[in-house]
Each structure stands twice: as structure tokens, then as C-alpha cells.
Amino acid sequence: MNLSKWQRWLVLAVLAAAVWWAPVSSLAAAPAERVFRIQASQFQYLPAELQVNPGDHVTIELVATDVVHGLSIDGYNLQTSADPGQTARLSFTSSQEGTFRFRCTVTCGSLHPFMIGKLHVGQNNLLWRAAALAGLALLGSAWLAAGYRGKP
Amino acid sequence: MNRLQQLAQQAQLNPVQPAAPAHSGRLNLYRLPWLRPLLESRWPQLAVRALTLAGFVFAIAAGLLGSPVGSHNFAIIFVWIAWWSAFKLVFIPFGGRSWCSICPIPLPGDWLQQGGILTRGRGLGLKLRWPRRLKGAWLQSAAFLLIGLFSALTLTSPRLSGWVLLGLFALATGLSLVFEKRAFCSSICPIGGFSGLYAQAAPLELRVLDTDICAKHGDKSCYQACPWGLYPVALRDSSACGLCLECLRACPKDNLALNLRPFSAELGAPRSASRLDGAFLALVMLGSALAFAAVFVGPWGWLKLAAYRVGSAAWWGYAAGFLALNLLALPGLFGLAVWAGGSRRLPGRRPAFRQVDHGLIFGRLVAADESSGIPAQAVALVLIQPHAHVIGNQPAHDFLAKIRARPPFGPAALIWVEINSAGIFAPAIELPEQVSFGARGEVVENHIHNHGDAVGMRSPHEFHKPL
Numbered sequence: 001m002n003l004s005k006w007q008r009w010l011v012l013a014v015l016a017a018a019v020w021w022a023p024v025s026s027l028a029a030a031p032a033e034r035v036f037r038i039q040a041s042q043f044q045y046l047p048a049e050l051q052v053n054p055g056d057h058v059t060i061e062l063v064a065t066d067v068v069h070g071l072s073i074d075g076y077n078l079q080t081s082a083d084p085g086q087t088a089r090l091s092f093t094s095s096q097e098g099t100f101r102f103r104c105t106v107t108c109g110s111l112h113p114f115m116i117g118k119l120h121v122g123q124n125n126l127l128w129r130a131a132a133l134a135g136l137a138l139l140g141s142a143w144l145a146a147g148y149r150g151k152p
Numbered sequence: 153m154n155r156l157q158q159l160a161q162q163a164q165l166n167p168v169q170p171a172a173p174a175h176s177g178r179l180n181l182y183r184l185p186w187l188r189p190l191l192e193s194r195w196p197q198l199a200v201r202a203l204t205l206a207g208f209v210f211a212i213a214a215g216l217l218g219s220p221v222g223s224h225n226f227a228i229i230f231v232w233i234a235w236w237s238a239f240k241l242v243f244i245p246f247g248g249r250s251w252c253s254i255c256p257i258p259l260p261g262d263w264l265q266q267g268g269i270l271t272r273g274r275g276l277g278l279k280l281r282w283p284r285r286l287k288g289a290w291l292q293s294a295a296f297l298l299i300g301l302f303s304a305l306t307l308t309s310p311r312l313s314g315w316v317l318l319g320l321f322a323l324a325t326g327l328s329l330v331f332e333k334r335a336f337c338s339s340i341c342p343i344g345g346f347s348g349l350y351a352q353a354a355p356l357e358l359r360v361l362d363t364d365i366c367a368k369h370g371d372k373s374c375y376q377a378c379p380w381g382l383y384p385v386a387l388r389d390s391s392a393c394g395l396c397l398e399c400l401r402a403c404p405k406d407n408l409a410l411n412l413r414p415f416s417a418e419l420g421a422p423r424s425a426s427r428l429d430g431a432f433l434a435l436v437m438l439g440s441a442l443a444f445a446a447v448f449v450g451p452w453g454w455l456k457l458a459a460y461r462v463g464s465a466a467w468w469g470y471a472a473g474f475l476a477l478n479l480l481a482l483p484g485l486f487g488l489a490v491w492a493g494g495s496r497r498l499p500g501r502r503p504a505f506r507q508v509d510h511g512l513i514f515g516r517l518v519a520a521d522e523s524s525g526i527p528a529q530a531v532a533l534v535l536i537q538p539h540a541h542v543i544g545n546q547p548a549h550d551f552l553a554k555i556r557a558r559p560p561f562g563p564a565a566l567i568w569v570e571i572n573s574a575g576i577f578a579p580a581i582e583l584p585e586q587v588s589f590g591a592r593g594e595v596v597e598n599h600i601h602n603h604g605d606a607v608g609m610r611s612p613h614e615f616h617k618p619l
Binding site: 041042043044045046048049101107110111112113114115116117118 | 221222223304308309447448449450451452453454456457460
């Protein structure tokens with residue numbers, strides 16, 4: 001199929017739009033009560049990755065094992081902190097889908113800015129859409145290059 | 153009246169008019185009447201460099217004498233967060249090696265070498281030639297790996313940061329007193345190698361307008377003026393040019409252009425350079441980006457501590473893994489892919505292997521996105537709340553929480569990566585001819601192929617001799 005330059009660009013644009021805006025059906029489970037007990041020490045959370053479903057009611061029990069540590073979750077605008085040996089609780093409903101970092105809110109040492117964990121709520125569609133777009137960019141460039149090979 | 157006389161007459165009649173045909177598909181910024189005086193005069197550039205020099209000296213002082221808490225120290229915040237973010241997100245994508253044109257590190261060495269700040273005097277130094285076997289990006293790759301090994305400590309310790317900056321300063325100045333031109337910038341500076349690679353994708357280039365004029369010009373003023381020791385006619389890509397613009401100022405024929413061009417115009421172009429050292433540097437940067445992303449934004453505390461506790465058994469394990477990833481795993485994987493792609497010859501002899509730098513610019517951008525997120529947010533924080541503790545206090549976290557709640561940085565970073573990746577379309581588009589080499593184009597190309605490129609030629613006159 002011989003497509004002109006502009007037709008190829010149009011096809012790629014349509015594909016890109018489809019990748020970015022295509023609706024994704026999520027096989028969401030019924031909302032459940034989820035409780036996580038996280039041990040915070042310099043400079044890590046254990047467990048560092050939490051997986052929940054959209055709509056779950058999540059409770060995080062933060063236990064600081066050495067110095068004062070905190071926890072805030074990107075995108076959820078909530079935080080807490082725990083003194084050494086103490087437990088702090090944080091409850092919320094996982095209303096936003098995606099992957100969100102949570103991080104320490106109290107300066108706890110040199111690597112404090114990098115004390116990070118991840119909360120996965122359902123599927124991380126943004127990541128997969130971006131990956132698909134990057135793949136489309138690669139394939140598209142090869143397709144366009146093939147179309148212009150040999151032309152003056 | 154020959155062509156040179158015609159050009160000279162034309163230039164005298166109207167110096168703003170092009171003396172030679174412009175490159176098609178490019179906008180020559182040096183021809184813009186409102187911009188030309190700013191580029192032509194050394195004062196604006198000197199003023200900016202004086203500011204960066206002051207900031208650099210202050211960062212060294214703050215690192216060595218200031219607060220030992222990294223998140224409260226100017227050296228950490230404004231070098232490793234503010235400057236590094238601006239460098240990756242603004243200078244490199246839009247200007248290639250534009251940072252080199254205002255970098256303060258080689259400034260004192262330049263002044264000593266040329267015996268003046270704006271004018272040239274006798275100068276100091278031995279002006280030895282940089283050893284041939286040390287040319288290329290190999291030392292830059294080694295410097296990048298060395299810094300990478302200690303990155304967790306350097307990025308968080310103001311004292312060590314201060315010593316590192318002071319060491320770079322002393323090394324650059326010392327080398328300029330021993331070797332000619334900018335030996336440190338061309339062959340050692342890890343940042344220069346890093347930005348040189350990406351300069352091939354940036355929308356800015358410096359090129360000669362008509363090589364015939366250069367061939368007939370006896371003085372080669374551009375080569376004499378270039379602090380990097382480059383001959384602009386021989387520039388095949390933008391990886392070595394520091395955009396100092398001294399050649400534009402020195403050329404009596406007005407035969408140089410500072411072009412605005414499409415993004416990624418050099419990637420995949422048959423005339424761009426293909427060097428094994430550049431390919432290796434690209435692999436080192438990719439490996440480093442993967443390692444840094446795992447250490448700094450990954451959830452593994454044991455890995456952070458291993459990278460931080462220099463000298464411990466865990467750190468030796470981290471160092472071994474870091475070096476194995478960069479020196480063995482990635483080059484090995486890529487060599488294997490090249491071999492599997494159809495060649496039975498050694499990967500190092502394959503042009504395809506050497507072109508890895510072009511392909512990996514994209515891959516590195518994707519990897520860099522992950523590690524750019526935190527600095528970008530911290531920079532916004534510093535700018536808006538200069539008295540905040542940056543990371544760690546309540547207002548700071550409220551601010552960050554508001555940012556992330558929307559969140560503008562995540563999608564913005566993704567879009568930015570997509571824009572950059574879209575740049576790889578550029579070579580596929582029917583772009584205008586990259587650089588017009590004129591009637592002697594083939595001769596120039598063959599000469600480059602057989603006698604090397606623009607870097608470190610002994611005599612530019614030899615460049616124009618027929619083969």
C-alpha cells in the first residue's frame with residue numbers, strides 16, 4: 001500500500017490518539033478492607049510496595065523502628081508520622097487508579113529524600129499507554145524512513 | 153572579480169546580508185539583526201559566565217564550609233538539584249552543548265592560557281599537545297563511572313560535593329597550564345561527554361556556510377580562535393562544539409552560521425560521526441541511569457545504603473554490580489544483538505555498534521525521566537518557597553502534595569519524553585540537506601573519513617589538500 005507522506009503521518013496520529021485515549025475496561029474487584037503494617041527504618045519501608053484495587057478502603061499502620069519517620073502518598077494529599085517504637089495510622093479510600101509513590105516526611109538522615117515506596121492502585125494505565133506510544137514512535141519512524149528511502 | 157572579491161564587496165555593502173547561501177531548512181540565528189550584536193560581542197557571554205563562576209565558587213565555599221545537612225546546603229540544592237535539572241530539562245534538549253558556552257570551570261584556565269579575559273596576550277602554560285591515545289570519550293566515560301560509584305554520597309554530602317567541585321576546577325585549570333586548548337573539556341569532563349552526545353539531537357548547530365571560502369582563506373582564523381581546537385569545516389556533528397561562538401567572531405569572511413534546525417536532525421544522518429568511544433559513553437550513561445533510578449527512586453533501602461556506605465562490604469558489592477552492568481552486561485548485550493542481527497564480525501568493528509549512541513539517546517531519555525521527577529519538583533519548591541527546607545518540613549510537603557495531587561509533573565514528564573521520542577521521526581522526514589559541503593563535499597567527506605575529524609588537527613590547511 002503506497003501512502004503519501006501526509007497519509008502516513010495521519011495514520012500515525014490516529015494510532016497515537018487511539019493509544020492515548022482508548023478506554024480500558026478494568027476488571028475491578030469488589031471494594032475490600034485492606035490493612036498494611038509498614039516498618040519504616042533508615043531509609044526504607046518494609047513492605048515497600050503495596051497493591052490494592054480501586055475503591056478499597058486502605059489502612060496503613062506505620063511503625064518507626066529507629067528514628068522518627070513519616071509517610072505521605074503522592075496524589076492523595078495525606079500524611080502521617082511515627083515516633084520510634086510507635087505506630088501511626090492512615091486510612092483512605094483508593095479512589096485514584098495508577099501507581100503512586102509514598103515517601104518519608106520527616107528528615108531522617110542523608111538519604112531521607114530518597115526514602116520511597118510505591119502504592120499500586122489497580123492497573124498503571126498511564127505507564128502502559130506511554131510505553132505503547134514510545135513503541136509506536138519507534139515503529140513509526142522506521143515506517144516513515146522506509147517510505148522516503150530512495151526519494152531525492 | 154572573483155567570488156571572494158564579490159563576497160567581500162557584498163559584505164562591505166551590507167554586512168548583515170549573508171555572504172554565502174544559508175543552509176536550507178535552517179534558520180541562521182547569526183543573521184537576525186536583533187540577535188547578532190548579542191552574539192558578536194563577548195560581553196554578554198562574559199557577564200553570564202561571570203555569574204556562573206561566582207555561583208560555582210559560592211557552591212564550593214558552601215559545600216566546604218556550610219551546613220553539613222545536604223537538604224539545607226546551597227551546594228547540594230543548586231548544583232545537584234537546580235543546575236542538574238536545568239541542564240537535563242532545558243540546556244541539553246534545547247541547546248545541546250550550550251551549557252559549555254557559559255560553564256565556569258574552564259574559565260580561569262582560558263584566561264591564563266590566552267593571557268587576558270577579553271583580549272589575547274602572551275599567556276601562560278606549556279601548551280603541549282594532548283596525547284593522541286587519550287583522545288575521544290574514553291576518559292569521559294571513566295570519569296562518569298567514577299562519579300557514579302560515589303553518587304549516593306556525593307549527592308547528599310555537602311563536604312564531598314565541595315571537594316568534587318573544587319577538584320574539577322583545579323584539574324581543568326591545571327591541565328590548561330600544561331596542555332593546549334581545552335584538554336579537560338574535550339577529553340575528561342563527564343558532563344561535556346554527556347551533553348556532547350545529546351547535542352546531536354538538539355535544535356542548534358554551528359556550521360560553515362561555504363567550505364570553498366574556508367579552503368581559500370589562508371589564516372584559518374576560526375581554528376586559531378577556537379578554544380576547543382576545532383576546525384569548523386570539519387564538523388560532522390555537534391558533539392564536540394562547545395558553542396562558544398569564537399569562530400563566528402573571528403571569521404573575517406562572515407562564513408559561519410549558528411543554525412536553528414529540526415530536533416534530532418543528526419540522528420541517523422549518514423554524515424554524522426560514528427565512533428566507538430561515543431557508543432560506549434552512551435551505554436555507560438544508559439547503565440548509570442538505570443542504576444541511579446534503582447538507587448534513588450526505587451523502593452530498596454538496602455540498595456540505597458549499599459551505594460551510600462562507601463568502603464563497606466555492601467558498597468563493594470554495589471560497585472562491582474555497577475561496573476559489571478556498565479562494562480560487561482550492556483556492551484555485551486548490545487554486541488550480542490549486533491551479532492545476532494547478521495554480522496559474524498567482531499561487534500567493535502561493526503558500524504552498527506558505533507551507532508548505538510544515536511539509538512540510545514532515546515532510551516536514555518526514557519530512563520532519565522524517572523530520575524528527573526524528584527529534582528524537578530524540588531526545583532519548583534526552591535523557587536517558590538526559598539526559605540523552605542526543601543524536603544522534610546511541613547510546608548514543603550504540603551506544597552509537594554498539592555503538586556502531586558493534580559499531578560502536573562508526572563504527565564508533563566511523560567509528554568516531554570514523548571516529544572523527545574518524537575524527535576526520532578526527524579531523520580525519517582524528508583528534511584532538507586543537512587549541511588551543504590559545496591562542490592568539494594566529497595573531498596571533505598573522504599578527508600574526514602581518512603584523516604580524522606575536526607578534533608585536534610595539527611593543521612587545518614591539510615584538511616583542504618586533495619587526497
